[in-house]
Amino acid sequence: MTYNLMTPESIALTLPITSRAIQFAQQFSQQQPTLAKQERVSLNTLAVCTVNNYLEMMGFATNLSGGDSWNPIVRMGANVADLELNGIGKLECIPVKPEDTEYAVPAEVLLDRVGYVFVEINLADREATLRGFIPQASTIVNRNRLRAPEDLIDRLHGLMDTPVVRLDRWLTGLEGAITKGWQSIESLFTTPELAFRSVSSPTRPAVIRRGKIIDLGIQLLGNQIALVVELSPSENDDRVQIRLQVCPVNQAYLLPNIQLIVLDDTDSTFLEAQSRATDSLIQLEFTGTIGEKFGVVVKLEGAEVIEQFTI
Structure with a gap:
């Protein structure tokens, strides 16, 4: 061999x-x-x-x-x-x-x-x-x-x-810092129930949430989904708790086999999750520090969307 x-x-x-x-x-x-x-x-x-x-x-x-x-x-x-x-x-x-x-x-x-x-x-x-x-x-x-x-x-x-999304600019609240396509949770989801379901801690202070419609083409059969990013900065150091979710926008449940993948700075898979027919969302959580880079892949069958982030 x-x-x-x-x-x-x-x-x-x-x-x-x-x-x-x-x-x-x-x-x-x-x-x-x-x-x-x-x-x-x-x-x-x-x-x-x-x-x-x-x-x-x-x-x-x-x-x-x-x-x-x-x-x-x-x-x-x-x-x-x-x-x-x-x-x-x-x-x-x-x-x-x-x-x-x-x-x-x-x-x-x-x-x-x-x-x-x-x-x-x-x-x-x-x-x-x-x-x-x-x-x-x-x-x-x-x-x-x-x-x-x-x-x-x-x-x-x-x-x-794939423009790099500067999450540090979200944290500092700079004007014009929100990358094109990203919206507030309230403006993204069609009903208050879906908006509330997309995050599990709506009253937690100093938490920043943004979402973006993810277009996987005909694989979704008209069922829109969104990628939601939630940032929770630490008060004591430069660490940031990051929660990623894939949520349905106009229906109650996700289609099965939607994959949510986190890539590290070498483009290797760091975390991943996959939806089932009974899932109302899938999510992943991890901690990063200011300056770190990572990628997020949302994938279904042969279609995928990649988002690049810098904390």
């Missing part, structure tokens, strides 16, 4: 470093006060340019000068190598060394990123190798955890169709 195992070397993708990238790297590094900072900014710039060129070749619209890495003030004070993708968000492009088996991620870029790409720079041969990417990082990332650059393309295509 033969196994095709993915290794760090097998997923790597080598690309040329362009003359334009080298010019940017020289220009930005000359503005720095120390040799160490000059080297860091040069490598960051080459990594960003390499990822930018790769994504442009793959058909993505990027804004090379829109990130913090292109801002001279931010660049001087912080270790940033971000690339802005139009309509998607910021991707961090981290330069690494060939001998490294663990990669350090600057603390200042652990939030507000749609992913992290690790780039090995070989300036002597004017080549850069995309070692792989990861959707969410900690301060240290093991090289064996990286996913192939091709998987990055799939993830970015998914994010283009």
Whole structure:
């Protein structure tokens, strides 16, 4: 029996470093006060340019000068190598060394990123190798955890169709923070009875609830369902209790075999539930912290809807 195992070397993708990238790297590094900072900014710039060129070749619209890495003030004070993708968000492009088996991620870029790409720079041969990417990082990332650059393309295509819902903005009550399609529970459900049933603790203080109609097409046979998100922030730390529900909107019970799935920051299944013919709702609960990312899938037979969240 033969196994095709993915290794760090097998997923790597080598690309040329362009003359334009080298010019940017020289220009930005000359503005720095120390040799160490000059080297860091040069490598960051080459990594960003390499990822930018790769994504442009793959058909993505990027804004090379829109990130913090292109801002001279931010660049001087912080270790940033971000690339802005139009309509998607910021991707961090981290330069690494060939001998490294663990990669350090600057603390200042652990939030507000749609992913992290690790780039090995070989300036002597004017080549850069995309070692792989990861959707969410900690301060240290093991090289064996990286996913192939091709998987990055799939993830970015998914994010283009699925805007990330900023739950932290719901918690702070910012105007305009509610993402399009999300409504109050009262405006979502057709009767007060359905609205009350969708949450089990309507009098609990400091609880935020929003819902959204989920369109699974003809599989629902005209029976509308909604995804309800309930947030209960802790008073003592940055933890948030999250309750997810799938509820019928215009009938008493759900159709059987509707799946509610929670994905973690690596897009792996974290929790799941499935409806039966006698269920008036299905729900899942978990605790997250500010800055964490997760996905929610509502699925029936071959149809599914994915929502992406950041706490």
